[in-house]
Amino acid sequence: MSTRLSQLFVRTLREDPVDAEVASHRLLVRAGYIRRQAPGVFAWLPLGLRVRRRIERIIHEEMAAAGAQEVLFPALLPREPYEATGRWEEYGDGIFRLKDRKGADYLLAPTHEEVFTLMVKDLYSSYKDLPLTIYQIQDKYRDEARPRAGLLRGREFSMKDAYSFDYTDEGLDASYQAQRDAYERIFQRLGLDYVIVKADAGAMGGSRSEEFLHPTPIGEDTFVRTDGGYAANVEAFHTVPPAALSIDDAPEPTVFESPDTPTIETLVALANERHPREDRPWTAADTLKNVVLALVAPDGGRELVIVGVPGDRDVDMKRAEAAFSPAEVEAATEADFARNPGLVKGYIGPWSPEGPVLGETSFTGIRYLLDPRVVEGTQWVTGANEPERHVFSLTAGRDFISDGIADIAEVREGDEAPDGSGPVELARGMELGHVFQLGRKYAEALGLKVLDENGKLVTVTMGSYGIGVTRILAAIAELGNDERGLIWPRSVAPFDVHVIAATKDETVYGVAEDIVAQLEATGADVLFDDRLKVSPGVKFGDAELLGVPIIVVVGKGAADGTVELWDRRTGVKTPTPIAELTEAYRQLP
RNA sequence: CGGGGCGUAGCUCAGGUUGGUAGAGCGCUCGGUUUGGGACCGAGAGGUCGCAGGUUCAAAUCCUGUCGCCCCGACCA
Numbered sequence: 001m002s003t004r005l006s007q008l009f010v011r012t013l014r015e016d017p018v019d020a021e022v023a024s025h026r027l028l029v030r031a032g033y034i035r036r037q038a039p040g041v042f043a044w045l046p047l048g049l050r051v052r053r054r055i056e057r058i059i060h061e062e063m064a065a066a067g068a069q070e071v072l073f074p075a076l077l078p079r080e081p082y083e084a085t086g087r088w089e090e091y092g093d094g095i096f097r098l099k100d101r102k103g104a105d106y107l108l109a110p111t112h113e114e115v116f117t118l119m120v121k122d123l124y125s126s127y128k129d130l131p132l133t134i135y136q137i138q139d140k141y142r143d144e145a146r147p148r149a150g151l152l153r154g155r156e157f158s159m160k161d162a163y164s165f166d167y168t169d170e171g172l173d174a175s176y177q178a179q180r181d182a183y184e185r186i187f188q189r190l191g192l193d194y195v196i197v198k199a200d201a202g203a204m205g206g207s208r209s210e211e212f213l214h215p216t217p218i219g220e221d222t223f224v225r226t227d228g229g230y231a232a233n234v235e236a237f238h239t240v241p242p243a244a245l246s247i248d249d250a251p252e253p254t255v256f257e258s259p260d261t262p263t264i265e266t267l268v269a270l271a272n273e274r275h276p277r278e279d280r281p282w283t284a285a286d287t288l289k290n291v292v293l294a295l296v297a298p299d300g301g302r303e304l305v306i307v308g309v310p311g312d313r314d315v316d317m318k319r320a321e322a323a324f325s326p327a328e329v330e331a332a333t334e335a336d337f338a339r340n341p342g343l344v345k346g347y348i349g350p351w352s353p354e355g356p357v358l359g360e361t362s363f364t365g366i367r368y369l370l371d372p373r374v375v376e377g378t379q380w381v382t383g384a385n386e387p388e389r390h391v392f393s394l395t396a397g398r399d400f401i402s403d404g405i406a407d408i409a410e411v412r413e414g415d416e417a418p419d420g421s422g423p424v425e426l427a428r429g430m431e432l433g434h435v436f437q438l439g440r441k442y443a444e445a446l447g448l449k450v451l452d453e454n455g456k457l458v459t460v461t462m463g464s465y466g467i468g469v470t471r472i473l474a475a476i477a478e479l480g481n482d483e484r485g486l487i488w489p490r491s492v493a494p495f496d497v498h499v500i501a502a503t504k505d506e507t508v509y510g511v512a513e514d515i516v517a518q519l520e521a522t523g524a525d526v527l528f529d530d531r532l533k534v535s536p537g538v539k540f541g542d543a544e545l546l547g548v549p550i551i552v553v554v555g556k557g558a559a560d561g562t563v564e565l566w567d568r569r570t571g572v573k574t575p576t577p578i579a580e581l582t583e584a585y586r587q588l589p
Numbered sequence: 590c591g592g593g594g595c596g597u598a599g600c601u602c603a604g605g606u607u608g609g610u611a612g613a614g615c616g617c618u619c620g621g622u623u624u625g626g627g628a629c630c631g632a633g634a635g636g637u638c639g640c641a642g643g644u645u646c647a648a649a650u651c652c653u654g655u656c657g658c659c660c661c662g663a664c665c666a
Contacts (some may be wrong), residue, residue, distance in 0.1 A: 013599090014601085014627075015600060015602095015603085018600085019659050021660075039657095039658075146660095264666090272650050289666070292666065307592065311665085314664070331665095332661090332666085359622090502626095504624055533624090534627095538626085538627050540626050541627050544601075555625055
């Protein structure tokens with residue numbers, strides 16, 4: 001197959017589009033692969049669609065190899081199934097909702113667990129029908145608060161989503177492993193680095209969940225890993241609690257004056273100045289910071305919760321969101337404080353000489369959770385619940401207790417991994433895939449049961465497996481580009497080879513046509529820049545911008561039987577006799 | 590939700606303070622010259638200046654409101 005550039009529906013831009021920041025977005029627009037239609041919504045032009053189709057092909061092949069069958073569900077779905085699982089509420093503003101002419105509620109699906117589950121329920125009712133894995137490549141819709149970076153976080157995006165159905169836990173493990181293996185092969189074929197990290201399994205159901213992260217500084221996820229092989233999204237990281245200490249010889253709590261200490265820093269400075277320790281200076285890690293959070297439930301209910309964390313650590317809002325999901329986490333507002341006059345802003349602590357201040361059984365009744373590091377016997381400097389007063393030697397387990405653990409403080413480089421494999425390092429990554437053992441949550445909510453070997457009804461156990469197709473495309477573009485344009489790997493390039501007729505000499509054009517035919521005969525998909533009145537410089541520039549990895553320049557030397565074989569990836573241009581071109585092209589990596 | 594920036598031709602942007610027939614470069618069309626790194630000459634097409642209201646003889650420009658877009662932040666008590 002060959003395509004003439006003069007006929008291709010594309011217009012390259014000489015200048016960067018003003019609204020694009022990241023390289024993939026900027027270059028995909030400039031090279032005429034995609035065009036923005038709305039925030040986070042893009043139209044696909046022939047070049048972009050070709051790359052997308054090639055990525056999809058690789059996914060289809062690996063899904064088939066993993067025994068998954070392709071189906072296709074609509075994006076437009078009724079409310080009811082999502083109502084049954086609670087996700088109509090849970091998603092909040094995160095989904096596009098619409099009404100039909102009768103006023104019935106619909107949504108544009110953000111994922112399809114519900115309708116896949118219902119379809120299997122409709123059609124199957126025996127263990128003999130299982131296991132089953134079905135998948136689709138389909139557009140998903142999420143009303144992101146802030147779409148950004150072009151294709152990297154869109155409101156419409158293409159996703160391969162697969163769902164497995166088993167009637168035993170062992171079956172689920174096998175189905176999960178098959179998808180996980182397929183993902184590894186897919187990313188390897190696409191030439192994308194990836195790290196498989198433990199992921200947050202969510203507040204509801206789900207036993208095992210892993211993300212495929214592509215390490216990159218522009219990634220939106222932070223993950224930790226150790227040399228010992230541990231890897232986890234920070235949202236799924238579990239802090240190792242220290243051993244409890246004896247409370248017998250802990251000194252009694254001592255209240256002290258602490259004016260002008262709005263921050264932990266100023267508090268530590270004051271403590272060192274007025275009440276120095278004998279063994280070492282006070283540090284932020286000696287203080288207990290009581291962070292007031294507001295949890296907003298999907299139904300709109302608002303609850304305050306206070307989390308005590310060591311003062312040298314901030315609360316990681318993403319970890320908090322994961323921990324309190326499905327509730328949204330917000331900072332407490334002035335209005336929240338006004339409704340809770342028992343909280344002395346800036347001097348909040350769990351204790352007062354009169355008794356406990358925080359906790360469900362205290363007089364404020366506000367739920368109080370503690371960082372895992374705050375184990376029994378540890379002593380803290382914290383607020384005394386009076387203006388300009390803090391307290392020393394407040395001892396956990398003796399002077400205050402909590403309603404539970406909240407492991408939501410930031411994770412730091414050097415923290416110990418929970419599996420004992422050593423200190424962690426932090427890195428940024430882009431989530432390209434997610435495999436997830438859902439367990440029986442959806443099957444239970446929607447009544448998907450089958451008869452087992454004994455004639456007994458059993459609830460089906462499920463897995464869901466997603467890969468962001470358009471995000472992968474952006475990730476590849478992000479990885480392969482330079483100041484002149486895109487550079488595609490051969491596995492997904494829109495064309496296999498780009499032939500440039502770098503002249504207006506008619507006989508040379510004839511040679512170029514022959515070369516196109518010759519390359520086509522090898523099975524290559526050829527892009528032929530046949531534009532007659534366009535100068536060579538423009539053609540070279542466009543070739544570099546479009547990013548087809550192999551370029552053949554047919555120019556002056558053509559009359560003598562020589563063309564240039566140009567590797568866009570290395571920049572190397574090799575003069576090649578036309579007779580040897582096909583072979584030389586085949587030899588390229 | 591908060592902060593900042595921006596809405597003028599397909600793209601990138603001037604013009605606005607000082608109101609007076611809407612501009613440039615690139616791209617596009619036609620004619621001619623040119624042809625291995627984004628050529629040149631000439632002639633053209635193309636814009637409700639985001640939207641609404643107001644002031645004015647007159648508004649892209651001043652005023653009010655509104656909508657949209659981009660970026661950053663979302664907490665450290």
